[in-house]
Amino acid sequence: MALTLISILTLVSTAVVSAAPLPQDDPNSVVNPSCRENFRSVAGETCDSIGERFEMTGADILAANTFLDCTNIWEGTPICVPSITSAPGCASTYIVTSEGETCDSISSEFGVSSSELFAANLFLNCEDIWLNTNICIPSQGPSVPAVPAVPAVPAVPAVPAVPAVPAVPAVPAVPAVPAGCVGTYVVNNQGETCDSIAAQLGVSSSDIVAYNGFLNCQDIWVHTEICIPPAAPTDGPTDSPSATISIAPAPVPTCANTYVVQNTGETCDSIGTQFGVSGPEILASNTFLDCQDIWLYTEICVPYPVISDSFAPTSSSTAI
Numbered sequence: 001m002a003l004t005l006i007s008i009l010t011l012v013s014t015a016v017v018s019a020a021p022l023p024q025d026d027p028n029s030v031v032n033p034s035c036r037e038n039f040r041s042v043a044g045e046t047c048d049s050i051g052e053r054f055e056m057t058g059a060d061i062l063a064a065n066t067f068l069d070c071t072n073i074w075e076g077t078p079i080c081v082p083s084i085t086s087a088p089g090c091a092s093t094y095i096v097t098s099e100g101e102t103c104d105s106i107s108s109e110f111g112v113s114s115s116e117l118f119a120a121n122l123f124l125n126c127e128d129i130w131l132n133t134n135i136c137i138p139s140q141g142p143s144v145p146a147v148p149a150v151p152a153v154p155a156v157p158a159v160p161a162v163p164a165v166p167a168v169p170a171v172p173a174v175p176a177v178p179a180g181c182v183g184t185y186v187v188n189n190q191g192e193t194c195d196s197i198a199a200q201l202g203v204s205s206s207d208i209v210a211y212n213g214f215l216n217c218q219d220i221w222v223h224t225e226i227c228i229p230p231a232a233p234t235d236g237p238t239d240s241p242s243a244t245i246s247i248a249p250a251p252v253p254t255c256a257n258t259y260v261v262q263n264t265g266e267t268c269d270s271i272g273t274q275f276g277v278s279g280p281e282i283l284a285s286n287t288f289l290d291c292q293d294i295w296l297y298t299e300i301c302v303p304y305p306v307i308s309d310s311f312a313p314t315s316s317s318t319a320i
Helices: 002-019 047-053 058-064 103-110 114-120 194-201 205-211 268-275 279-285
Strands: 035-040 078-082 090-095 134-138 183-186 225-228 255-260 299-303
Touching (some): 047 058, 103 114, 103 134, 194 205, 255 268, 268 279, 268 299, 279 299
Antiparallel strands (some): 035 078, 090 134
């Protein structure tokens, strides 16, 4: 009988111990200043049910106890009931892996302040953080976007130098029409002859030769200036009986000599000096010349010197 009683008492005590296990030691036996209070959870509680009990949301409970699995909270887990209604959101979660870590060391690692870290983890004792504790790393405030660099102002390309305006070549002086010539004709085509030029100008070939003694009638160079002699008068009737045609006889230039240019730089004046005549007289007998640019080997008609009036014979001296 005594043995049976002892057995019954043993079974009852074992059942009592199994039905009500002793709670674990509470690490937050001293209420954290940021916690309204601490309490131990009972079986089956969730973040939402705990928040409802204390008139706050389950998110508020989780923010203050980031180590919780809200749908599987162990019985007897110490819970911080925050004194604020909300906590900062978590940018990430960090699990304590080393002894001696503090709020300061963790916040330095993640670039947040110690106060921000504690505000997101109100259950912590910042100087005594347990291994494997889940820590909420709070998100930082919105970063101020970097001011975009002002693009460099492209260098203004150098204005190209305005090319110098070429000097306008001086207009060559129009040579005076030699005495006795009604104009000048410039040969434009190879193969022109005294006959073909005379036919164009309505004069005789002999007149062309007489007024241009330097010509080789069968080999006239292109660009040669030809003295145009006056046309001979016609014997035909005129519109008026009193009308007459009077053409003053022109002096026929004749060549006293022919000179072939031997040196560059010779001019009408230098050639005239050699032969005792003036530069204009050389030009009058060689109207094709550019007196300042005479080509080598050009044939020059050297005219007879002009006899001055003081030596001209008088009518009395010629009278017989």
